[in-house]
Amino acid sequence: MALALSVFFAACAASRPAPLPPPSPVRAAPQATPTPEVVGMASWYGPGFHGHKAATGAIYNQEDMTAASIAFPLGSRVMVTNLDNGRSVEVTITDRGPFVKGRKIDLSHKAARMIGMLDQGTARVRIRLISKPAGTREVGAPLRYWVQVGSFSDRQNAEQVRDKLASSYADVHVTDVLDADQHRYYRVRMGAFATRAAAAARASDSARFGFPVVVVTE
Template sequence: MTIGRWMRSALLLGLFSLLAACSTFGGGRGGGAIPVVKDPAPIVSGTMRPYQVRGRWYTPKEQPGYDEVGMASWYGDAFNGRPTSTGERFDMHELTAAHKTLPLPGLVEVTNLTNGRRIVVRVNDRGPFVDSRIIDLSREAADELDMRRQGVARVRVRYLGRAPRLGGGTVLRAEAPQPVQPQPVQTTPRPYSQAEAVGFEPRPVVVSGSGSYWVQAGAYQDQRSAQRIAERLGARAMVDASGGGYRVLVGPWLDASSAEDARRAVAARGYADALLISGR
């Protein structure tokens, strides 16, 4: 065999080995199929002990039939590069997630029930420690599910089993076409007192718009502060200045249940006085 033919053969062999490794590790993106894990990573034993957060105990365990519907949130820059519960570094650009009790590392399928988008993520961290949420997604995962701007989304989480030694995240085909999004409701908030504007004696207020529900994250005297909070809460947030201050409103939602989930999510992000505002 000539040197040229030998080098070509070696390159082909290396390529085949690389493809085989990708198949084994499930590190591909956008393959449209759930990864087949042939060489699973061992469960990190330290992550399976009962633990306590904010006075509440959590007991991790094997849950082969885990299939749950609830609210998902996401996390990104503030945690990027930090170690996760498994010892891996959190990379907000990868398809990863945090869960309170599933084995680590593991794989779960996450479906956004609003638009049918589906992904598989590698669960390598603990959280989110908020009752209204069942999973915390990386920024990339939130983008793939088209939920980052909203901040939270109603999802279905299905446990797939042990994760490969590397990667495992992939984008799947949508289960259903994306629904037509409702048009934003024009709002005419009523005037409110200066006491309400600075957060004293808070009470629900009415926003016009048939069948709409909103969340009032807070009311402030300073417009810049209100604008910063609105930007932090995402594209659904707005600043209303029809009174003696500036209210930060998030919405709208067409049903009270979704709006209440959103209110809890807003409260969990540090705005404990968030109010549900019903339209009429």
Template sequence: MIFGQYGKPTFETKVPVMKKLMRPRTAVFAMMAAVLLSGCSETRFLASSAKKVSGAPAISGHYKVGNPYQIQGVWYYPSEDFDYVETGIASWYGPKFHGKPTANGEVFDMNQVNAAHRTLPLPSLVRVTNLENGRSLVVRVNDRGPFAHGRILDMSKRGAQLLGYEKQGTARVKVEILKEQSLALKNSLVNQVAGKNAPIKSGGMQKPMVSAQNLSAPNGAQAAPQAAPTQTAMAPQQQSSWSNPQAPKQDTSIKTYAVAPTRMYIQAGAFSRFENANRVKAKLSGVGDVEVSQVLVNGRDFFRVRVGPLQNVNAADQILNDVINAGYPSAKIIVEKGKG
């Protein structure tokens, strides 16, 4: 568990780094001479071994979804949800994990734009919009986390700087996956793995193609009148630990949108029967102002139980903790358009 300079405690699971083996130079020459007498599979082994011995960075990082896991009594279910959209609170992490492997085997660089998410496929591309200042940025998700209740995304330090919330530690955000770009990223990595066993061919590699697109304003915000979203800065070019000419280029431009008011609630749950929702409301009556509202989700009626609205993140964290202790470990902070 870490406590960021300004943020809340964040839990993260890291893969241990394997130490590289050092071999004497004479052993390398002997190995090369022996392997050159063999066929294609041995040729591939030679190239890989020579790269490790010489100290050149080996290609790493892979596509991963992962199995369900449990943290602090809450189950998380990673999945290929290419329609994912969520609002909530983002935090950031940096120095203590800098240079260490991410959950999918890449190397975490706090000075690049990347992020940790509990369930999205790794890697994937998402657009993160700071609902407090309108800044919006495409982010590469390549790690798991945050595991602190009340947070939906852990940005790298650089990402938090560019979105304007490094000093305050948290921000109200909207996170939405970029479906086409994420699918292209998945396919590029899967194809790369499938081609690992192909014989090595000579010739230069194709240079990556650079592409960009204009994105509409996120829900809950309207673009400034008579002007397209304004590019205010450029994030550092995203560097990955793998090389693939088929991989989509990350759009590193920062766009700014007009800001709309938001408000926060603690959602204890959503129930298909009003009686169940009403019982939860009664149980939480001592926590704060509790309301039951009816919503239509995928053609079905649900009754959601919420506490609030709440004025700030500190208040939301306190109420969230109270709701969890009352027996609702899956409770979460919801940010939505509205007054306050």
């Protein structure tokens, strides 16, 4: 009997499948491209611009979480970190600026206060892209120029202006953008143009239609 049991267990052991090797550790796949970042000087703007129209067509409120930059497309969400103290804030790019050499972003009064740079007026920051509107230029790509013929809260009004201009120009289109309060605006634009001079020439020619015309940079 003992001999029979030994033979039986030996046969079971021989037929039992070998244990599987431990699974390989899961590795995160690297991003195709690194998250775009810009490092440079930040400043802030407030009282002199509060209540005026921003580049998106929205009214600038210095207590909104917004900023002005030409390094990122309008409508981009970015994280701004003060490199002196490590404090960060998330803002939406709704305007163009700053127009001072070496500066990369103008924060709203509230955003500047949150990262502790009001007293100094400027700070060295890192600006990391969170998201940007589809179809806009890549961060670091050459700037493009557009001729904007109004910004409207009603899409139908924007389309009426577009249709009137389309009889003379083939590159008229309507784009939309959300401001910091999630209000949507519809912009009538022509372009893009590779140089400001080319955009200015179109702006001068299209002024005959009687619409407010401005050259914008993106």
